[in-house]
Amino acid sequence: MLLLLLLANITACKKVEVGYLSENLRYGSNPISVDRGVFKLNTGIIPDNSTPPFKVTLVNVRNKTTGMREESFFKESPITTWKERYNPVTDTTLALINAKRTTENSLPLLVLEKSGQLVFTQATESVPAGEYLLDLEIENSSGKKRYDGITTIKMNNPVTFEHINAPYFILVNPSNGNSVRYPHDVDWFDVTKQQSGSIKFNITRNANGPNQIILKVYDKNGELFPGRALERRPSGNTFLNTMSTFAYKTTVTDTAVIYDYAQARFPDLYWDSQTNGILSYYRIYDQWIENVDYVDSWNPPNSVTYKTDPKPYILQIRFGLKFNLPGTYICEMHLRAKKKAGMQ
Structure with missing residues (x-):
């Protein structure tokens, strides 16, 4: 009995190898719910003891029903972005507001390389409502792995x-x-x-x-x-x-x-x-x-x-x-x- 306890203790204390890349990387939410046309920043991947730093790359976004690539995620649309933070109390003229903002082309979904955070921009207004599977490639010092359907994106029609x-x-x-x-x-x-x-x-x-x-x-x-x-x-x-x-x-x-x-x-x-x-x-x-x-x-x-x-x-x-x-x-x-x- 004592031997079994010692073995269990040794196993529990065993360090995760440097360069480990888990099969079970995931997001905290599944599905991730998004309103079309509304900016949203989602939390990053849960590493499951995998060794950072990571390089996270978007591979595909697929319609959950058909399995087909959803092309609207890969088409840019013009959106308004702020170069400086908008202040509703002091930014009281169009000139002041325009000095702080600009228009740029953006994809509906951006994946931050180091954290895997998902940035849904206002360009999601061009994405049809529905459920989509997110496919990523994640790399660290041990190599790279592909994670198909790592989470579901649920794109909702917004309450305008x-x-x-x-x-x-x-x-x-x-x-x-x-x-x-x-x-x-x-x-x-x-x-x-x-x-x-x-x-x-x-x-x-x-x-x-x-x-x-x-x-x-x-x-x-x-x-x-x-x-x-x-x-x-x-x-x-x-x-x-x-x-x-x-x-x-x-x-x-x-x-x-x-x-x-x-x-x-x-x-x-x-x-x-x-x-x-x-x-x-x-x-x-x-x-x-x-x-x-x-x-x-x-x-x-x-x-x-x-x-x-x-x-x-x-x-x-x-x-x-x-x-x-x-x-x-x-x-x-x-x-x-x-x-x-x-x-x-």
Whole structure:
């Protein structure tokens, strides 16, 4: 028995040979999940006692179903890269932003030679959604080995934009500034329709357009408010955030408010940790409002019915949107309120 214990102890203490290259090199995640068009840096290979330094080379990326090479991984596309770190607080003009960034051609997947880290660039937008097998060649001082299907890459269609809360408005009596509340005025009842008890959104994206959010506001009958009707919401001696807070340029037109932004995600991650996060607050004053609707019966998603309060109110609006991919977004916000006739 003692002899067996001594032998086991000697075996356990045996050093791995210098130049050892394990058959079991791997990644910590399998599959590795990636959103198309979104930058991602994955951790490197787990060496399983193999001796560094390594030289890791991409051999192939194959469709998991067909086994065929996926050519889109090996075609370059133009992407925007930053030469210096973007600062959403100080980089407030297009000139300052352009001085920090450039456009270059890039492959969707880059493999870092020494660590095997996988860099998925914005060029993955050209890769079809699906699952792919990653084939690598890894070399160290003992030689080289090929690792076919070392992990699976799961390429997902991204969520291009997200609501972080239920969009809504509450009413403010213009004569005294008091809030007027109705049941369910802040309740979310249908995420797929982007609709709450008082606001409905319709958002479309043009991937090839400039980085802009074009916000259009409609009444319940489809009448369009001019951009100037959407004003900042006061808070003491200052104002709460609007999308202007997060954009480097805001343009008010007769039909919309246009927000130019530097990069996706917009608003920048910086704002997540700030007061009120990425929530946007607006007012439409009573001079624009003929009347408003409020929920009468509440049985979502089967039925929701409304009654009309005939008085004009100030609309106090809040919503939280984040946009995960670059491009132009048309954001149409429909309010359960009627625009006053003759107001342009």
